Amino acid sequence: MTTPLDLKRLKVFPLSQRKSLTRAQDILVDPDATPTPLPDQNLAAIERCARQIKVARAKGAAVVLIYGAHLLRNGAALILERLMAQGLITHLATNGAGTIHDWEYAWLGASTESVRENVANGTFGLWRETSLNIHRALLTGALQRLGYGQALGRYILEDGGSFPPPEQLLAAIQQFPEDPLVPAFVDLLSAMREQGWQGGFFQVEHRFKHASILAHAYKHKIPATVHPGIGYDIITNHPIFSGSVIGRAGELDFKLFAGALEGLDGGVVLSVGSAIMGPQVFEKALACVNNIRIADGRPIVQGHALHVVDLQDSGGWDWTTGEPPKTNPAYYLRFCKSYARMGGELHYHQCDNLAFIHHLGKRLAGS
Numbered sequence: 089m090t091t092p093l094d095l096k097r098l099k100v101f102p103l104s105q106r107k108s109l110t111r112a113q114d115i116l117v118d119p120d121a122t123p124t125p126l127p128d129q130n131l132a133a134i135e136r137c138a139r140q141i142k143v144a145r146a147k148g149a150a151v152v153l154i155y156g157a158h159l160l161r162n163g164a165a166l167i168l169e170r171l172m173a174q175g176l177i178t179h180l181a182t183n184g185a186g187t188i189h190d191w192e193y194a195w196l197g198a199s200t201e202s203v204r205e206n207v208a209n210g211t212f213g214l215w216r217e218t219s220l221n222i223h224r225a226l227l228t229g230a231l232q233r234l235g236y237g238q239a240l241g242r243y244i245l246e247d248g249g250s251f252p253p254p255e256q257l258l259a260a261i262q263q264f265p266e267d268p269l270v271p272a273f274v275d276l277l278s279a280m281r282e283q284g285w286q287g288g289f290f291q292v293e294h295r296f297k298h299a300s301i302l303a304h305a306y307k308h309k310i311p312a313t314v315h316p317g318i319g320y321d322i323i324t325n326h327p328i329f330s331g332s333v334i335g336r337a338g339e340l341d342f343k344l345f346a347g348a349l350e351g352l353d354g355g356v357v358l359s360v361g362s363a364i365m366g367p368q369v370f371e372k373a374l375a376c377v378n379n380i381r382i383a384d385g386r387p388i389v390q391g392h393a394l395h396v397v398d399l400q401d402s403g404g405w406d407w408t409t410g411e412p413p414k415t416n417p418a419y420y421l422r423f424c425k426s427y428a429r430m431g432g433e434l435h436y437h438q439c440d441n442l443a444f445i446h447h448l449g450k451r452l453a454g455s
Contacts, residue, residue, distance in 0.1 A: 095324075095325075095326070095327055095329055096327045097327075098214060098325065098326060098327050099214070100214045100215060100216040100219075100325075100326055100327070101211060101214060101215060101216060102215070102216050102217065103192070103196050103215045103216065103217045103218065106201055106211075106215055107201065107202070108192075108196070108198035108199055108200060108201065109199075109200040109201060109202065110161060110198065110199055110200040111197060111198045112193040112197045112198065112199075112296045112299035113197065113296075115161065115162065115163035116163045116165060116166055116298075116299055117162075117163040117164065117166065117167060117442065117446060118166065119166055119167045119170045119446075119449055121446075123443055123446035123447045123450060124440065124442070124443040124446070126439065126440075126443055126444075126447060130437060130439050130443075130444070130447075131447065133395075133435060133437050134437075134444060134447045134448050134451055135451055136435070137356070137358075137393075137395050137435070137448060137451075138448055138451035138452050140356050140393045141176060141356050141448075141452060142176075142452065143354075144354055144355045144356050145175060145176060145178075147354060148351075149351060149352065149353060149354040149355035149356075149392075150178045150179060150348055150349070150351040150352045150355040150356075151176060151177050151178050151179075151355055151356045151358070152177075152178065152179045152180075152181065152348055152349070152352065152355070152356070152357045152358070153168070153177050153179070153180050153181070153358045153360065154180075154181045154182070154357065154358065154359045154360070154362050154365075154366040154369075154370065155180070155181070155182050155186065155358075155359075155360045155361060155362055155366075155441075156182070156183060156185070156186065156360070156361035156362040156363070156365070156366075156441075157182070157183065157185035157186040157188070157189050157361075158361045158441060159186075159360050159361050159441050159442065159445065160182075160186055160189050160190055160193070160301055161189055161199070161200065162440075162441060162442035163442060164301075164441075164442050164445050164446070165193075165298070165299050165300065165301050165304065166298070167445055167446055167449045168180075168301055168304065168445070169298075169301075169304040169308075170449060170453075171449055171452065172304055172305060172308040172310045173308055174452070174453075176452055177310060178310065178311075178348065178351070179310065179311050179312075179313070179345070179348040180237070180301065180305055180310060180311070180312040180313070181237075181312070181313045181314070181315060181341075181345055181366070181369070182237070182301075182312070182313075182314055182315075182362075182365075183314070183315055183316065183317075183320070183321075183362065183364075183365040184314065184315075184316035184317065184320055184321035184323065185320070185321060186301075186314070187222065187236065187237070187240055187302065187314050187316075187321075188218060188222070188321060188322060188323065190240070190244075190299075190300050190301055190302050191218060191221060191222060191225075191240060191244065191300070191302075192218060193296055193299040193300060194244045194294040194296050194297045194299055194300040194303060195217065195221065195244075195292065195293075195294050195295075195296070196217075196296075197295065197296040197299070201213075212322070212325070213321075213322025213323075213324075213325035214322075214325045214326070215322070216326075218322065218323065218326075219322065219323040219324075219325065219326035219328055219329060220326065220328055221243070221292060222240060222323050223279065223323070223326075223328050223329075223330065223333055224243070224249065224290075224292075225239045225240045225242070225243035225244075225249065226239050226240070226333050226334065226336075226337045227272070227275060227276045227279055227333060228243070228249040228250065228251065228276070229242065229243070229249075229337070230269070230272035230275075230276070230333070230336055230337065231252070231269065231272060231273075231276070233269075233340065234337075234340070235313060235314070235337050235338070235339075235340035235341035235344055236313070236314035236316065236334075236337035236338055236340070236341050237302055237305070237311070237312035237313045237314045237341055238305075238306060238311070238312060239337060240302050240314070241300070241302035241303050241304075241305050241306030241307075241312055242306050243292070244294045244297050244300045244302060244303040244306075245294075245297060245300075245303040245306050245307055247291055247292060247293050247294055247297075248289065248290050248291040248292040248293075249289070249290065250288060250289045250290070251276070251280060251285055251286070251287050251288060251290065252276075252287055253287035253288075254277060254280055254281070254287060256287070257273045257276060257277040257280075258277060260273055261273050261274060261277070271332065271336070272336060275330060275332055275333050275336075279328065279330070282328075283328065311344055311348060313341035313342070313344050313345045313348075314337070314338065314341050315338060315341060315342065315345070315365050315369045316334055316337075316338050317365075318331055318334065318335070342369070342372075342373065345369065345373050346373035346374075346376050346377055349370075349373050349374055349377045349389060350377055350389075352377075352389050352392045353389055353390060353391050353392065354391040354392065355391075355392050355393075356392065356393050356394075356395065357370070357392060357393070357394045357395070357427075357432075358395050358397070359394065359395070359396045359397065359423065359427065360397045360441045360444065360445065361397065361398060361441040362423070363398060363400075363422065363423040364422070364423070366423065367422060367423050367425075367426030367427050368426065370426070370427065370430065371426050371429070371430060374389060374430055374431075377389055388431070389431060390431055390432070391432065392431065392432035393432055393433050393435065394427045394430065394432050394433070394434045394435065395435045395437060396423055396424055396427055396434065396435070396436050396437065397437045397439055397441050397444045398423060398436075398437075398438065398439075398441075399438065399439075399440065399441075400421060400423075400438065401438060402418055402421065402424065402436050402438055403416060403417045403418030403421070404418070405418035407424055407428055407434045407435065407436045408433055408434065408435060410428065411425060411428045411429065424436050
């Protein structure tokens with residue numbers, strides 16, 4: 089019989105000992121800088137996307153950006169901050185990796201490690217501060233019913249958070265055992281006892297918070313959701329790891345993401361470098377929205393445009409014409425095929441994700 093691995097036995101190391109491969113000061117791109125040149129075909133597609141976003145926002149429709157961690161690692165945080173400040177993005181969604189790099193850049197000013205080297209020496213992802221602080225953010229955010237993205241964005245922007253006194257948590261658990269927040273109280277109380285945390289404010293200075301997409305989103309009151317998977321992310325590689333904490337935050341964010349799609353009629357979805365999380369979460373959330381609309385006697389979500397950006401060759405298929413046959417290799421591009429089944433018109437852009445967003449920002453600014 090297989091015995092589960094005891095994660096409490098893991099030895100974690102300070103981030104200061106890690107050889108970080110990227111630094112915030114090196115990757116961040118000035119929105120006013122000249123973007124990397126692109127072929128005319130890409131520029132024409134970006135121009136069309138910019139027009140659709142302007143039309144969508146003029147009529148109050150949603151513009152949803154779903155992004156993978158590489159968009160952050162490629163330095164797009166300040167470009168996205170400007171788009172948020174201008175009200176041109178109404179919702180952001182990312183995966184767990186997007187939050188890990190986000191927090192590390194904000195706190196350490198550096199991120200990224202060698203997977204090959206560090207898996208072999210037993211240190212990959214086993215960094216004390218990353219998982220510890222993300223769990224702290226989610227544990228405290230849950231008390232205000234904040235999901236993963238907003239809880240971590242607030243934690244970064246406000247340089248820490250507050251723990252209620254343990255006796256207050258215990259009293260609430262005993263007095264209101266059926267309150268929906270009780271599981272969050274229990275998780276926090278357990279973590280406080282295990283880690284020796286005291287009640288009150290704890291400061292965690294984020295000296296590079298300008299490098300955090302989540303902090304910018306929280307500052308501009310733009311909902312940002314995170315869609316994690318258990319075992320996908322290095323925050324599992326830590327004695328503090330709690331599936332209930334991550335799952336609770338992810339549950340809140342899935343519901344918030346689905347709520348954003350309620351406003352998608354005539355809107356725009358940008359899926360930039362999110363080959364797995366984006367299409368998989370989007371299709372479930374859209375099904376939920378359409379289910380409730382049908383029950384209410386309303387039409388399903390329609391009139392939206394979807395723009396998928398990735399480096400993978402599309403096989404020469406024009407996705408605006410629909411889904412290719414199974415005999416065409418393009419059929420097996422999941423990040424296109426799933427979106428192609430979601431109504432609206434799908435545009436696929438084989439393009440560097442940073443260059444796409446940078447040029448798009450310029451077009452939206454009118455320059």
